[in-house]
Amino acid sequence: MIEIKVNGKDYSLEEKPGEMLADLLRYRLGLTGTKIGCGEAECGACTVLLDDSPVLSCSYPAVKASGHAVLTIEGLAEKSPKPVHEEGQLHPLQEAFITKGAVQCGFCIPGQIMTSYGLLLANPDPSQEDIKAALKDTLCRCAGYSAISEAVTEAGAVMRSEGQITPREVPDSVHARRVVGRTAHRPEAFSKVTGEAKFSDDLQFEGLLVGRTKRTYVPHAIVKNIDVTKAEKLSGVRAVLTAADLKHAKNHGLVVNDWPILVGVGERVRYVGDAVAIIAADTGEIATAALKLIEVTYDEQPVIDDPVKAREPEAVQLHETGNLLKHIKVRKGDVVAGFADSDVVVEHSYHTAMTDHAFIEPECSIARVNEDGRMEVYVGSQIPYSDRKQVADALGWPEERVRVIGMLIGGGFGGKEDIMGQIHAALLAERTQRPVKVLYDRHESLLVHPKRHATQIHVKVGAKKDGRLVSVETELYGDTGAYASLGEKVLTRATTHSIGPYESDHAKADCYAMYTNNPPAGAFRGFGVTQSAFAIESTMDMLAEKLGMDPIELRKMNALRVGSVTSTGQVLHESVGLLECIDKVESELRKRVEGNPFDPRVSDENPDKIRAWGFSTAFKNTGLGGGAPDEAGADVELYADGTVQVRTSSAELGQGLCTVLRLIVAEELELPAEKVDVLLSDTDLTPDGGPTTASRQTYVSGNAGLHAAKAFKQAVRGVLAEKYDCTPDQIEISSGQVFICGRGMSFAEVYQEFKSIHREPKVRYVYQAPVTKPLGQGGDMHFAFSFAAQAAEVEVDRNTGEVKVLTIIAANDVGTAINPLGLAVQVEGGAVMGLGNALTEAFLTKEGRVITDRLARYRIPSITHSPEIVSFIVEHPVATGPFGAKGVGEIVSIPTTPAITNAIYNATGYRVDRLPVDQELIARHIHQDKFVGK
Amino acid sequence: MPTWKYYLLPTSLPQAFQYIQSHGPSCLIVSGGTDLLLEIQQEHRAPVDALIDVTRIPELNAIEVRDERLFIGAAVPLNQVSGSLLVQQHGQALAESTGQIGGPQVRAVGTLGGNVGHALPAGDGAISLLALDAWAEVASAAGSRRIALAQLYKGPGVSALEAGKEIIVGFDIPLQQVGQGSAFSRVMRPQGVALPIINMAAWLEVRDDHITEARLAVGPAGPVPKRAGDIETFIQGKTLNDALLTEAKQVLHTCVQFRSSPLRATSGYRDHLAEVLLKRVLSTSWHRALQSNRGRRQE
Numbered sequence A: 001m002i003e004i005k006v007n008g009k010d011y012s013l014e015e016k017p018g019e020m021l022a023d024l025l026r027y028r029l030g031l032t033g034t035k036i037g038c039g040e041a042e043c044g045a046c047t048v049l050l051d052d053s054p055v056l057s058c059s060y061p062a063v064k065a066s067g068h069a070v071l072t073i074e075g076l077a078e079k080s081p082k083p084v085h086e087e088g089q090l091h092p093l094q095e096a097f098i099t100k101g102a103v104q105c106g107f108c109i110p111g112q113i114m115t116s117y118g119l120l121l122a123n124p125d126p127s128q129e130d131i132k133a134a135l136k137d138t139l140c141r142c143a144g145y146s147a148i149s150e151a152v153t154e155a156g157a158v159m160r161s162e163g164q165i166t167p168r169e170v171p172d173s174v175h176a177r178r179v180v181g182r183t184a185h186r187p188e189a190f191s192k193v194t195g196e197a198k199f200s201d202d203l204q205f206e207g208l209l210v211g212r213t214k215r216t217y218v219p220h221a222i223v224k225n226i227d228v229t230k231a232e233k234l235s236g237v238r239a240v241l242t243a244a245d246l247k248h249a250k251n252h253g254l255v256v257n258d259w260p261i262l263v264g265v266g267e268r269v270r271y272v273g274d275a276v277a278i279i280a281a282d283t284g285e286i287a288t289a290a291l292k293l294i295e296v297t298y299d300e301q302p303v304i305d306d307p308v309k310a311r312e313p314e315a316v317q318l319h320e321t322g323n324l325l326k327h328i329k330v331r332k333g334d335v336v337a338g339f340a341d342s343d344v345v346v347e348h349s350y351h352t353a354m355t356d357h358a359f360i361e362p363e364c365s366i367a368r369v370n371e372d373g374r375m376e377v378y379v380g381s382q383i384p385y386s387d388r389k390q391v392a393d394a395l396g397w398p399e400e401r402v403r404v405i406g407m408l409i410g411g412g413f414g415g416k417e418d419i420m421g422q423i424h425a426a427l428l429a430e431r432t433q434r435p436v437k438v439l440y441d442r443h444e445s446l447l448v449h450p451k452r453h454a455t456q457i458h459v460k461v462g463a464k465k466d467g468r469l470v471s472v473e474t475e476l477y478g479d480t481g482a483y484a485s486l487g488e489k490v491l492t493r494a495t496t497h498s499i500g501p502y503e504s505d506h507a508k509a510d511c512y513a514m515y516t517n518n519p520p521a522g523a524f525r526g527f528g529v530t531q532s533a534f535a536i537e538s539t540m541d542m543l544a545e546k547l548g549m550d551p552i553e554l555r556k557m558n559a560l561r562v563g564s565v566t567s568t569g570q571v572l573h574e575s576v577g578l579l580e581c582i583d584k585v586e587s588e589l590r591k592r593v594e595g596n597p598f599d600p601r602v603s604d605e606n607p608d609k610i611r612a613w614g615f616s617t618a619f620k621n622t623g624l625g626g627g628a629p630d631e632a633g634a635d636v637e638l639y640a641d642g643t644v645q646v647r648t649s650s651a652e653l654g655q656g657l658c659t660v661l662r663l664i665v666a667e668e669l670e671l672p673a674e675k676v677d678v679l680l681s682d683t684d685l686t687p688d689g690g691p692t693t694a695s696r697q698t699y700v701s702g703n704a705g706l707h708a709a710k711a712f713k714q715a716v717r718g719v720l721a722e723k724y725d726c727t728p729d730q731i732e733i734s735s736g737q738v739f740i741c742g743r744g745m746s747f748a749e750v751y752q753e754f755k756s757i758h759r760e761p762k763v764r765y766v767y768q769a770p771v772t773k774p775l776g777q778g779g780d781m782h783f784a785f786s787f788a789a790q791a792a793e794v795e796v797d798r799n800t801g802e803v804k805v806l807t808i809i810a811a812n813d814v815g816t817a818i819n820p821l822g823l824a825v826q827v828e829g830g831a832v833m834g835l836g837n838a839l840t841e842a843f844l845t846k847e848g849r850v851i852t853d854r855l856a857r858y859r860i861p862s863i864t865h866s867p868e869i870v871s872f873i874v875e876h877p878v879a880t881g882p883f884g885a886k887g888v889g890e891i892v893s894i895p896t897t898p899a900i901t902n903a904i905y906n907a908t909g910y911r912v913d914r915l916p917v918d919q920e921l922i923a924r925h926i927h928q929d930k931f932v933g934k
Numbered sequence B: 001m002p003t004w005k006y007y008l009l010p011t012s013l014p015q016a017f018q019y020i021q022s023h024g025p026s027c028l029i030v031s032g033g034t035d036l037l038l039e040i041q042q043e044h045r046a047p048v049d050a051l052i053d054v055t056r057i058p059e060l061n062a063i064e065v066r067d068e069r070l071f072i073g074a075a076v077p078l079n080q081v082s083g084s085l086l087v088q089q090h091g092q093a094l095a096e097s098t099g100q101i102g103g104p105q106v107r108a109v110g111t112l113g114g115n116v117g118h119a120l121p122a123g124d125g126a127i128s129l130l131a132l133d134a135w136a137e138v139a140s141a142a143g144s145r146r147i148a149l150a151q152l153y154k155g156p157g158v159s160a161l162e163a164g165k166e167i168i169v170g171f172d173i174p175l176q177q178v179g180q181g182s183a184f185s186r187v188m189r190p191q192g193v194a195l196p197i198i199n200m201a202a203w204l205e206v207r208d209d210h211i212t213e214a215r216l217a218v219g220p221a222g223p224v225p226k227r228a229g230d231i232e233t234f235i236q237g238k239t240l241n242d243a244l245l246t247e248a249k250q251v252l253h254t255c256v257q258f259r260s261s262p263l264r265a266t267s268g269y270r271d272h273l274a275e276v277l278l279k280r281v282l283s284t285s286w287h288r289a290l291q292s293n294r295g296r297r298q299e
């Protein structure tokens, strides 16, 4: 028996073989606030306190906790020295996490809070260093590490009765209005700090089966035979499906339907994560055992593991359309003439690694046939309507018979756009007529979902002696892996941004998006621009050096500004804050550093450490662009209690869409923010908001919300004008009330007015973003761009080559900062993600097989990597944006990598041209001939 | 198959051996489980019938001075090892290394017994134990024996213990005397597994500005944790200064050979880092030894 006290309550439970404490808490006691991010003792999401000491419940045997007291996030508020937050009881740590903006997607938050609580019990007044040491292995992919650190410090002070929780110091927007542009907290933050928030795996259903997928683990083969007879006979197995069972769609895909739902006999396996069979069984153990009983034989084929190889004429063609997904071309002027006209020419080649989103919440889909015979799919998805279509196609059902119910998303970053388990869960649920959960463990997540494209980029720039760019030419090879996913779009963005945020009369870019037998590559924060920015920004620094010019001056001279023409022929008419971003970062830099910040300096504390700054800029489109229709629908509805709900299917993945929509609608309706509720991501209840991608939510979905609110005002005016016999413009909406010729009426009364004439107090608006032009046609390829500049200070250990980033100064032009607090943590999280891209992350494969198939082998930045981050917000509004806003999500991350690698060059003379940075190569460079080893 | 069928928590050694006997060959000893449980879950090892958890056996949880040596129980959690004043006093290298293993949650359950039992050639705890001249106490149903740490290793990941039959009770190291000092250091890579690409621990005895005795352990410099005997003899009787360090580095290359591990470090980089660490651990131990001398004189 397990005798255990959990959150003060005694339990006496049967022992179960192999059961970990996390399983007991989550699945037996229903305490789903404790999260499982990796199951391999790496991420800390599952941290609970065992007799006041933080332990990893995912790898702590449940029996071992017998006789001990366990505290989970659900029990923390009761430990609070002082009661009650407006929504209920909170512990000071929980309150501080909300107030400081530390809560983003929220998935890691219970673990962060419990680890921090353990620290404060042992050390009531921790220093910054203590906090970093304690939280070292509790990872946050949204990377709100500075906010977390501040929250722990202040909560400690409250617990010692020495202080209180203060708002985070974030300036309001320069375009601030009543609520827009002023700090607001997430509507869903309370549930995220108490553990009540529900992610897919937290749902429980009667009779729930476990679905598992048989992966090929071979990168390239033809399937010769699949034998499932043994698996079917195993007791507890409810269904085994193979491609032979697919009666309708055989493939799925976001743009091209090239990704097999299941690979059948005689068909081609294109990567190790391809699925050949799916199983539903009573328990996870039975399902796993059954997977092993499935026998598959393969005729293995030569593996194409490199995009350049894939383009060779004799290469095997992986798809009917060949290995070339797309040749993407940018042409402006005449580069040959441009180079002839240049005084200096610099060229260099770069390689970037495949990287993984490593959202802390692995993929989970639950499907169930409901009482009306419809399919419900519960999933944290970035594109619910696309899931609905793809699931319906696979079932052969009309789309309306499928309902996708979006759950909270524990981080997405582009990695939750493609279908993962949604279709498999639905097929199994249809077959068994029982609810089926398909939850990936970290290993499967790493193996299967699309990555950031590995690229090879060659850049050639030509300039006049004074630094003016004349000609830029780039050539990119992008490894899009086994399937198209969003590969073409991503690499188009990589290509069109490969000239950098600069004006050059002559520009030419060619990109070959190639299929290979590597895991597919698709959307990932930055959408291809992360890669091309690294290449062009490194080359700009090389050019500055060759010209003997200050790298900031060079960038200023060539920076895009209002009136500039981009490499795709787009004239920029407004909202180009790049120069101001550069100025902001530069003046902070000059304030901090005497002399040239780009010169190496020996650290005062340790003569073996050399420091230097590096600089970089970036731009990134907002919205789909390139001629794709970009629209989003939103509903606004008034309820009897006078509150308003805004609904769209766009997704909240931690970036803060809920808050943004709430503020926009509250602003327009003149309501207090708390009166506006936001409902997202449900294909029955919310209109299609389009994909949550391309930094488009604030702009496109935000505009949908704004226009829906405007339309709702019109409707109110119409109804009341008719009833009270006045003109609509005699009806005024302000200060949370509606005034009819001066007579005030509450929103609750307005609701009654609608009902009394049998009108629904709700409107729908489908917003269409300005039309864009496809690449190659000139004109506006995008309706807005965000801009940024960053400076990074690194410290390199001259002996070992180890690199530490000390400080990042960032300036981002976001049009209007709708929610400055949310923006502040996006900036920090983006910079830390960029730091990971530079220093820690490499998703490795060998001949198509995945080496980094555990979180233990794929490192993402932890709080110990988190530098001081100084942020400036630049606000050049876009006329068509909601209150002037444009995209934020991606731009904040893009310049970080080249700022760091340029700093490394300035510190050591070593030019990083392959990501991630290899400290061994730095050490070899520093010691060159004295290097003892071979 | 579940990772285990029975998870047993004996509270005495005899009870542990009784469990071992009744479960026959399909049982394994587990301590913090931070290595073993993951290995089974990730199918690097077959699931077992029984796991015998040794963390509740009092003998394995002691840290105390016994017979002029410091005894550290094999099941003491790593954070208690690094936090122990006795360990800090008598084995700074061990306090330093155990304080760097994993993160706080791993250190709250992981143990020294497991670090040694896992038998990695660069286990951080093991490398410093080696430099501290540790001996292990190993018990079996037949009785107990003492064995020098180096003898506990057979190959990478393979200990000389009889699997599932022998239990490490603890380790003992000599008490630190005046004029002695030790140090540990390692270099990590920001990518890939959180194991050091190289680690090193030194222990020195210094009298009248001369090294009278030295021990140096290096990982991963072969299939098992390794002492660099040639260096130990070479620096003996000498004063630590830049010239000696320069020469010592040369000797190091003749007695320690590193392998290249793809994606982690070439042998050349390890050779280079070995020089860096040699200087670090020797200088720190030297200063600590001198400090303890001074401390003594002031008394």
Ligand SMILES: Cc1cc2nc3c(=O)[nH]c(=O)nc-3n(C[C@H](O)[C@H](O)[C@H](O)COP(=O)(O)OP(=O)(O)OC[C@H]3O[C@@H](n4cnc5c(N)ncnc54)[C@H](O)[C@@H]3O)c2cc1C
Residues within 6 Å of the ligand: A040, A041, A042, B028, B029, B030, B031, B032, B033, B034, B035, B036, B037, B054, B074, B075, B078, B100, B101, B102, B103, B106, B109, B110, B111, B112, B113, B114, B115, B116, B117, B118, B122, B123, B124, B125, B161, B166, B167, B168, B169, B194, B195, B196
């Ligand atoms: C996130 C993470 C980070 C890590 N970082 C490091 C690191 O930086 N440096 C490092 O060296 N290691 C590291 N490790 C590995 C591991 O945590 C340590 O080696 C730890 O000391 C193992 O102790 P344990 O008690 O958990 O071992 P267990 O997993 O319980 O056991 C390991 C092995 O030793 C055997 N064993 C354990 N105790 C005994 C005993 N008393 N008698 C006989 N055999 C026994 C077991 O049978 C098993 O074969 C890390 C692990 C994780 C998960």
Ligand code: FES
Residues within 6 Å of the ligand: A035, A036, A037, A038, A039, A040, A041, A042, A043, A044, A045, A046, A047, A056, A057, A058, A059
């Ligand atoms: S550490 Fe337990 S879930 Fe990641």
Ligand code: FES
Residues within 6 Å of the ligand: A102, A103, A104, A105, A106, A107, A108, A109, A139, A140, A141, A142, A143, A144, A360, A410, A411, A654
């Ligand atoms: S808030 Fe930490 S992972 Fe998202």
